Amino acid sequence: MPSMQSLDIQLRSATTTASPQVRTAGEPVAKLIDISKCIGCKACQVACMQWNDLRDDIGTTVGVYDNPIDLTDQSWTVMRFAEVVRDDGAMEWLIRKDGCMHCEDPGCLKACPAPGAIVKYANGIVDFISENCIGCGYCIAGCPFNIPRISKKDNKAYKCSLCSDRVAVGWAPACVKTCPTGALQFGSKVDMVARGEKRVRDLNERGFQKAALYNPKGVGGTHVMYVLQHGDRPELYNNLPSNPTISPWVSLWKGIAKPLMALALGVAALGAFFHYITRGPKEVDESADSGGRPATRHDREV
Amino acid sequence: MAVVMRSGEIRRYDANERLIHWIVAILFILLTASGLAFFHPAFWFLSVLLGGGTWARILHPFIGVLMFVFFFVMAMRYWGDNKIQPYDREWGKRLSDVINNRDDNLPPIDKYNVGQKQLFWTMVVTMVLLIVSGIMMWRPYFAGAFAIPLIRIAAVVHMLSAFVLIVGIIVHVYAALFWVRGSLRAMTRGTVSRAWAKHHHPLWYRRMTGGGAE
Numbered sequence: 001m002p003s004m005q006s007l008d009i010q011l012r013s014a015t016t017t018a019s020p021q022v023r024t025a026g027e028p029v030a031k032l033i034d035i036s037k038c039i040g041c042k043a044c045q046v047a048c049m050q051w052n053d054l055r056d057d058i059g060t061t062v063g064v065y066d067n068p069i070d071l072t073d074q075s076w077t078v079m080r081f082a083e084v085v086r087d088d089g090a091m092e093w094l095i096r097k098d099g100c101m102h103c104e105d106p107g108c109l110k111a112c113p114a115p116g117a118i119v120k121y122a123n124g125i126v127d128f129i130s131e132n133c134i135g136c137g138y139c140i141a142g143c144p145f146n147i148p149r150i151s152k153k154d155n156k157a158y159k160c161s162l163c164s165d166r167v168a169v170g171w172a173p174a175c176v177k178t179c180p181t182g183a184l185q186f187g188s189k190v191d192m193v194a195r196g197e198k199r200v201r202d203l204n205e206r207g208f209q210k211a212a213l214y215n216p217k218g219v220g221g222t223h224v225m226y227v228l229q230h231g232d233r234p235e236l237y238n239n240l241p242s243n244p245t246i247s248p249w250v251s252l253w254k255g256i257a258k259p260l261m262a263l264a265l266g267v268a269a270l271g272a273f274f275h276y277i278t279r280g281p282k283e284v285d286e287s288a289d290s291g292g293r294p295a296t297r298h299d300r301e302v
Numbered sequence: 303m304a305v306v307m308r309s310g311e312i313r314r315y316d317a318n319e320r321l322i323h324w325i326v327a328i329l330f331i332l333l334t335a336s337g338l339a340f341f342h343p344a345f346w347f348l349s350v351l352l353g354g355g356t357w358a359r360i361l362h363p364f365i366g367v368l369m370f371v372f373f374f375v376m377a378m379r380y381w382g383d384n385k386i387q388p389y390d391r392e393w394g395k396r397l398s399d400v401i402n403n404r405d406d407n408l409p410p411i412d413k414y415n416v417g418q419k420q421l422f423w424t425m426v427v428t429m430v431l432l433i434v435s436g437i438m439m440w441r442p443y444f445a446g447a448f449a450i451p452l453i454r455i456a457a458v459v460h461m462l463s464a465f466v467l468i469v470g471i472i473v474h475v476y477a478a479l480f481w482v483r484g485s486l487r488a489m490t491r492g493t494v495s496r497a498w499a500k501h502h503h504p505l506w507y508r509r510m511t512g513g514g515a516e
Contacts, residue, residue, distance in 0.1 A: 014343040113340040114355050134355040136340065137441040141453045155442055249454035253461055261465050262342045268469045272476035275401070282403050283483045284501045 011120035013112035028124040029167060030192040031176060033097050034199055034227040035237065036208070037183035040065065040079050040095040044175035044184060048077050051163060051174035071098060073151035076160040077175060080238035096226070096237040097175070097184070100147045100160035102126045104220030107246040108159075110254050111142025124189065124223040125162045133157055142254070144219060144244035162223065192225060199227050218245035305510045311493035312510050322376045323489055329369035330471065336362040337464055363440045370433045377426060383413045384422040390415075410504035417477075424470050428463040435460040 008026070009019045049055060056074035059067065065081040077099035084092045106126045109118040117132035118139060128139075128148070135155035139148045148157045163173035171177070172186040185195060196213040203211035212231020215221050226240070234240040305313050315323070336358035338345035349358040392409045393400075394416040399407040414422070438448045438456035445453055478485045484498040499507040 014346060016343050113343075113346075115343060115346055132355075134359040135441060136359045137439070137445055138340075138457075140445075141439075141450060141457055146450060150442055152442070247451070247454050249451075249458050253454070253457050257458075257461060258342045261461070262344055264465070265468060265472070268472045272472060272480070276476070276480050279401065279403055281481055281483045282405060282502075284495070284497045286495055286497045 008121050008123070009119045010122045011106070011109055012116050013109045013118040014115040026123045028122075028189040029162075029187065029223060030124070030189040031102075031162065031173060031224045032185045032187075032192040032196050032227065033224065034183045034185070034196075035094065035096055036199070036203055036211075036227060036229050037181045038079075038095045038097065039181055039183075040081060040093070041180060042067075042079050043178045043180060044097055045075065045077055045079065047174040047178035048160070049075075051166070052076065052161070071147060071149055071159075073149045073153070073156075073158040076100070076158065082236060082238050084236050092229075094229075094237050096240060098147075098238070100126065100162070100224065101145050101219070101244075102160075102162055102223035103144075104222065105246065107142035107144050107219070107250060108139035108148055109142070110246060111138040111250055113138055121164065123167065125164045125167065126223075127161050127164050128157055128159060130156050130158070138254075142246065142250050144241060144246060189221075189223060196225055196227050200231070203227070203229060214240070216241075216244050218243050307493055309493075311495055312499045312507070313492060314488040314494050314499075315492050317492065319376070319379060320489055320492055322372055326369055326372045326376055329365050329372065332365050333362060333369060334464075334468055334471075336365075338468075341461060341464075359441075363436055366433065366436050370429055373425065373429050377422070380414075380422060384419045386416070386419055387412070390419065405501065412505040412509070413503055415502075417473075421470050421474055424466060428467040428470075431459055431463040432467070435463065 008023075010021075012019055054074045054076065056068055056072055059069060061067065062069060066078065068075045068078055071078055077097055080096045080098050082094040082096070084094055086092055102125055104124065106118070106120055108128075109120060109126060112118045113136060114132050114134045116129055117134065118126065118128055120126050133156040135150060135157070137148075137150055137157065139157050140146075140150070148159045150157050163171070163175075166173055176184040176186040185192065187195075193213065193215065196215075200211045200213055208229045210232040211227070211229050214226035214228050214231065214234060226234075226237075228234060228237065228240075230236050234242045307313060332352060335345075335348040335351040339347075339349035339355070339358055340362075346355075349355045352358040352361050389409055389411060393411055396408055399405070400415075400417070435456035437444050438453055439445055439460060448456070478489070482502065484495055488494045496507070496511075499510065
């Protein structure tokens with residue numbers, strides 16, 4: 001996706017200095033996915049393809065409704081269908097629209113080594129600036145939700161942009177625009193949280209006592225949130241992680257290890273130089289060839 | 303091939319050994335430049351050495367495989383000479399004498415001292431860790447075959463191994479180029495002086511000259 005104004009960039013991958021901050025740009029936005037209202041029509045998938053000019057390869061039917069079967073560089077959102085048998089024996093069809101969650105603390109951005117290949121805008125949208133992408137796949141390792149996909153065509157990473165181009169001009173994302181049941185809604189994060197919580201209370205009254213808003217704190221909250229009928233068991237929804245966080249391995253790799261090890265390398269090189277300055281080289285007296293074991297010249301004053 | 307040259311110098315590395323050492327060295331420099339670029343933004347500018355970020359990403363793993371292969375061809379040759387011997391223990395205890403250039407206090411050793419031997423085995427271990435973890439992270443060819451949690455561990459293993467290796471090579475380069483005078487020519491021209499050999503590697507000197515002084 002093209003970069004919006006640089007003024008609107010809040011976080012930038014592989015960048016150690018602050019982004020421009022003087023402008024109090026727009027308030028955080030969010031997409032609310034109310035799974036209890038989703039009918040699995042996949043209109044959102046079609047709208048995403050249409051708006052973003054994506055055309056996935058025609059796949060193979062494997063006997064389930066999921067189609068395509070997984071996210072790809074061309075399919076930035078897919079409906080995941082789960083048949084769940086409830087405790088009372090009834091069958092429930094849980095349909096989750098999968099795609100980028102737009103984390104407040106994005107693991108992909110943390111892991112990315114290419115300056116400016118991943119940005120987080122002031123409105124919370126996490127966007128891949130593909131022209132800066134080098135195709136290393138670190139974002140895949142960084143993401144707690146298994147979202148980014150590397151294209152076989154150009155070896156660059158792709159994912160949902162939350163239609164950052166549409167949002168920039170005040171429109172809702174294409175998927176939200178097309179959703180026929182109102183399962184998808186878009187607005188300010190504050191409004192979407194309020195709307196989600198209202199819907200949760202509604203569901204509580206209708207027998208879903210454990211209904212909850214999915215806005216996981218482990219990644220600082222997300223700018224794509226779910227209303228889950230079974231909020232106590234997110235894993236029912238095709239393994240939605242119950243407490244997603246950036247993996248400790250990634251935090252070590254792209255967190256504390258970076259300054260410490262960079263410093264240690266500098267200290268090692270500087271240490272060698274200082275050793276030379278203070279202790280001097282080991283020099284062998286060539287004229288003492290035939291004698292006993294020659295002594296080292298001591299440069300250091302003892 | 304004569305071990306003691308007509309000039310009185312002693313042969314330490316033959317042409318093939320020197321060639322392969324420098325092939326590994328050049329590959330190491332390219333790998334370090336690109337690897338550090340991926341590691342920390344402060345080193346990102348080094349990716350230019352390989353033609354920019356994307357080229358660095360493409361080339362780094364191939365260069366890595368080359369270095370692994372050439373390193374082990376080289377290492378096979380030095381394997382026996384780097385086995386830790388009983389007398390190494392004593393040498394190793396006197397690290398303070400080594401660092402402070404009090405070489406007279408050091409017990410006689412063969413072709414390599416303990417520091418060199420430890421660097422050798424460090425390189426053997428880190429090279430294996432680097433190639434295994436590197437293949438697990440290698441996009442677009444192999445990473446897709448590994449589970450994401452495994453790739454995260456591989457990234458940490460790769461980073462730590464590379465760090466240990468780079469620190470080891472900093473010491474190696476310092477010792478060979480600046481600290482221990484007369485060492486560099488062993489790897490450029492192939493020979494060292496008798497005095498150098500007698501001073502730094504007395505047991506090796508005796509082997510090369512068939513007894514001799516002391």
